[in-house]
Amino acid sequence: MKTWTRKDLTGLDELTSEEINFLLETARAFKGVGERSLKKVPALRGKTLVNFFVEPSTRTRTSFEVAAMRLSADVVNISATASSLQKGETLKDTALNLQALQADIIVLRHSSPGSARFLSERLDSSIINAGDGAHEHPTQGLLDIFTMREKFGRITGLNVVIVGDILFSRVARSNIFGLVKLGANVTLAGPSTLVPRSFENLGVRVVHRIDEALEGADVVNLLRIQHERQRKEYFPGLGEYTALFGLTKARAARLKPSCLVMHPGPINRGVEIDSDVADGSQSVILEQVTNGIAVRMAVLYLCAGGAGIPA
Amino acid sequence: MKITRITNGRIIDPANNRDEVADLWLADGKITAPQTGSENETLDARGLVVAPGLIDIHVHLREPGQSHKETIATGTRAAAAGGFTSIVAMPNTNPSADSAATITWIKEKAAREACVNVFCTGAITKGLLGEELAPFGSLFNVGVVALTDDGHCIQNHEIMRRAVEYARMFGLTVMDHCQDYSLVGDGIMHEGEWSLRLGIPGWPRAGEEMIVARNIMLAELCDSPIHCQHISSGGSVRLLREARARGVKISGEVCPHHIALTDASLAAFDSNFKMNPPLRTEEDIEAIIEGIADGTLTILCSDHAPHAFYEKEVEIDHAPFGITGLENEFSTFCDILVHKRAAISLARLIALYTAEPARLLNLDRGTLSVGAPADVTIIDPDLEWTFDKNKSISLSHNTPFHGHTWKGRAVRTIVAGETVWAL
Numbered sequence: 002m003k004t005w006t007r008k009d010l011t012g013l014d015e016l017t018s019e020e021i022n023f024l025l026e027t028a029r030a031f032k033g034v035g036e037r038s039l040k041k042v043p044a045l046r047g048k049t050l051v052n053f054f055v056e057p058s059t060r061t062r063t064s065f066e067v068a069a070m071r072l073s074a075d076v077v078n079i080s081a082t083a084s085s086l087q088k089g090e091t092l093k094d095t096a097l098n099l100q101a102l103q104a105d106i107i108v109l110r111h112s113s114p115g116s117a118r119f120l121s122e123r124l125d126s127s128i129i130n131a132g133d134g135a136h137e138h139p140t141q142g143l144l145d146i147f148t149m150r151e152k153f154g155r156i157t158g159l160n161v162v163i164v165g166d167i168l169f170s171r172v173a174r175s176n177i178f179g180l181v182k183l184g185a186n187v188t189l190a191g192p193s194t195l196v197p198r199s200f201e202n203l204g205v206r207v208v209h210r211i212d213e214a215l216e217g218a219d220v221v222n223l224l225r226i227q228h229e230r231q232r233k234e235y236f237p238g239l240g241e242y243t244a245l246f247g248l249t250k251a252r253a254a255r256l257k258p259s260c261l262v263m264h265p266g267p268i269n270r271g272v273e274i275d276s277d278v279a280d281g282s283q284s285v286i287l288e289q290v291t292n293g294i295a296v297r298m299a300v301l302y303l304c305a306g307g308a309g310i311p312a
Numbered sequence: 313m314k315i316t317r318i319t320n321g322r323i324i325d326p327a328n329n330r331d332e333v334a335d336l337w338l339a340d341g342k343i344t345a346p347q348t349g350s351e352n353e354t355l356d357a358r359g360l361v362v363a364p365g366l367i368d369i370h371v372h373l374r375e376p377g378q379s380h381k382e383t384i385a386t387g388t389r390a391a392a393a394g395g396f397t398s399i400v401a402m403p404n405t406n407p408s409a410d411s412a413a414t415i416t417w418i419k420e421k422a423a424r425e426a427c428v429n430v431f432c433t434g435a436i437t438k439g440l441l442g443e444e445l446a447p448f449g450s451l452f453n454v455g456v457v458a459l460t461d462d463g464h465c466i467q468n469h470e471i472m473r474r475a476v477e478y479a480r481m482f483g484l485t486v487m488d489h490c491q492d493y494s495l496v497g498d499g500i501m502h503e504g505e506w507s508l509r510l511g512i513p514g515w516p517r518a519g520e521e522m523i524v525a526r527n528i529m530l531a532e533l534c535d536s537p538i539h540c541q542h543i544s545s546g547g548s549v550r551l552l553r554e555a556r557a558r559g560v561k562i563s564g565e566v567c568p569h570h571i572a573l574t575d576a577s578l579a580a581f582d583s584n585f586k587m588n589p590p591l592r593t594e595e596d597i598e599a600i601i602e603g604i605a606d607g608t609l610t611i612l613c614s615d616h617a618p619h620a621f622y623e624k625e626v627e628i629d630h631a632p633f634g635i636t637g638l639e640n641e642f643s644t645f646c647d648i649l650v651h652k653r654a655a656i657s658l659a660r661l662i663a664l665y666t667a668e669p670a671r672l673l674n675l676d677r678g679t680l681s682v683g684a685p686a687d688v689t690i691i692d693p694d695l696e697w698t699f700d701k702n703k704s705i706s707l708s709h710n711t712p713f714h715g716h717t718w719k720g721r722a723v724r725t726i727v728a729g730e731t732v733w734a735l
Contacts, residue, residue, distance in 0.1 A: 093625060093626065111627070113628060114581065115510065115512070115581025115627065133511075134511055135512075199508055203505075203508070203509060
C-alpha cells in the first residue's frame, strides 16, 4: 500500500489490515518528531482542526491537540457545554457550522455510537472519531497496537488479553477489530455480564477466570471499570470485581517476564490494577500515552490529505 | 346512480372462499348482483386480481398534534396508493386518543379529508401512561374498533388484566405492543452479534416474549382476546402457536420489515432501519414466515410510522423509532411470501389483509359479499416495480426500502364504489 485514500477515521472495523499497518508505519515515522528538541513539522500548516468533544475528556483531547500542534495545524477546542447542542441544535447542524468555519478536520468525541460515521457521510471535512459511545475509539486501539508492535516487532501470534468491562468499552472494540485483523490471539476476560459469550462471534476467546486468561499472555490490557456509568446489577461491587478480575501483585507475578501491562487510562489504583503493578517494570501505561501523539499525528496527517509516509 | 362493472378479473374473496374469473358489480357504494346493461363505468381487470379492499390495522396517522410527520389527508392517500381501503389509526397522537373528544375530532377530520376509511383505536390507559384506564365506554360509543397503548406497553399486569376484562363488556379487542421495559431498557436494536459489534444498546428477544407470554396468560385468565402487535421474535411465534393450539384467544401480526430485513442492516447506523420492535435475525425471519404459513400469525400490517426527515437525521440513539410502510407493505409481503418463498398462496395473502383483520376487529369490511361496502382493491400479482421514496405520497420518507424491487402491486383502489387511486 502506497497511499491513504480515506478522509475520515471512524473505526478500525472498516479498515483493512494493510490500512492499519500503513497507519502504524506512518506513526513510527512521526514518533521521531517528539524526540527532537524542536518538536514541530510543517505538515499541516494552514489547516484548521476543531476538537469537538461532546463528552468530557482530558487525555484524548490533549493528545489530539498536541499532535495537531506538532503538525503546525491551528487548533480550536469546543466542549459540550460551550456548544449550541445545549441550545437544541442538532449534531449535524453544529458540525455543518464548524465546516462553514472552514475546519479541515473535526475530531469528535460523542456519546452516540455511529456519530462520527454519521458526520463523515454528511460533511466534506475530515472526521476523526475520538470515541463514539460504546462503539469505537480507533486512535486508542491504534496506539495500543502501536505500543505492542514496538515492543514485540509483530502482532501476528501475540496472545493479547483484554480484561474488564468489554460490553460498554469502545477501547475494547477498537482493540478487538484491529488485533484480530493483524492476526493476534485475543482473549477477553471479565464478569459474564460485561463479557457476554457472544463476543466469540468477533473472532476472540471469552474467559471468565482471570488465571486461565492470563496464562501465556504476551499483553494484558486492563480496562477501567466504568462504575459511574453502570447500573449496579452488572456485578455486585468493586471489591468482588478486584477479587475476581483485578491484576493483583500475586497474579502479576505469574505473568511471563516479557508480558506487557497496558491500560488506556484513567486507572483506578487498587481496583482493576494493583498500584505497584501499575508502576512496575512491565507497565507501559505512560508509553502508551506518548505513543498516542505519534499515532494521532499519523491519523491527522493522512486524513487531511498527506500523501504517504513522510521522510 | 353510478353502476360499475369490473370485468374478467380473477375474483379472490377469501371470506366467501371464492376464487374464480368473473365480473364484479358495484352500485350505490355497495357490492351488488349483476345488473347487465345498466353499467355506466366499466373497468377491465383481465389478467388482474379483484380483491376485497385491503385493511391495515396498524397505522400512525399522526393527527392530532404531529401534522409535520403525516396528516389524515396524506396518510390516507398513501394508504390508497398501497391498495388499502381501510386503515386503523393508533392512539399515540398529541393529545393521545384516550377520550371521546379526540376520537370524534379524528373521525370528523377523516370524514372531510380522508380518501379511505379511517377506523380509530382508543387508548387503554389515560395518556398512554399505563396507570389508569381510559373511558372505554365513551370510546366505544364514538366508534373505536379496538383498544391499545401502542408505542407503549402496560407493565402492570393487574392493570392489563382489568383492561382486558373491562373491554370484554364492549366486545373490544385489546391490542398490545409487547415490550418489557426493565429488560429492554434503552435498547435500540436486536441484542446479538451486531449490537455487540456496533456498541448499540441491545433489545433482547426476551423483552418481547415475556409480554407475549404475559398476554397469553391474561387472555386465558380473562377468556378474552388479546392481539399482539408487530411480532419480531421467533420465540414469540412459538408461544403463540402453542397457546392458539389450546384455544387461547390470542393473535399476532407481522410487519414487512420484520421478514425483509435483519439487524445487520444497522451496520451503517442509518436511523431508517431503527424501529420498535427492532429488526432481528434470519432465524427470526424463518420462524415468522413459518408462523404466517401455518396460521399462527393471522394479520399483516405496516406499523406505518412517519417521521420528518430532520427528526431522523440525527445520531442513532437520538432518532425516533419507526418507518413508513403503507405504500410498500403489500408488495413486500407479496414478493417474499407468495413469489420468493412460496410460503402462502395469493388467496391467503389477501385473506391476511381482508377477512382476518375484519374478523379480529369486527369490521363490516374485507369481503365481496353482495351488500357489503364497495371497497375493492385490484391487484397485479406479477407486476414488478422499484420503490422510490422520493415519489412516495406519505408526507414523510423514512423508509429502509428505497430502491427495493418487488413483484406484485395494487393497481387500483376503490372505496365505496369510487376509485381513489389508480396506478
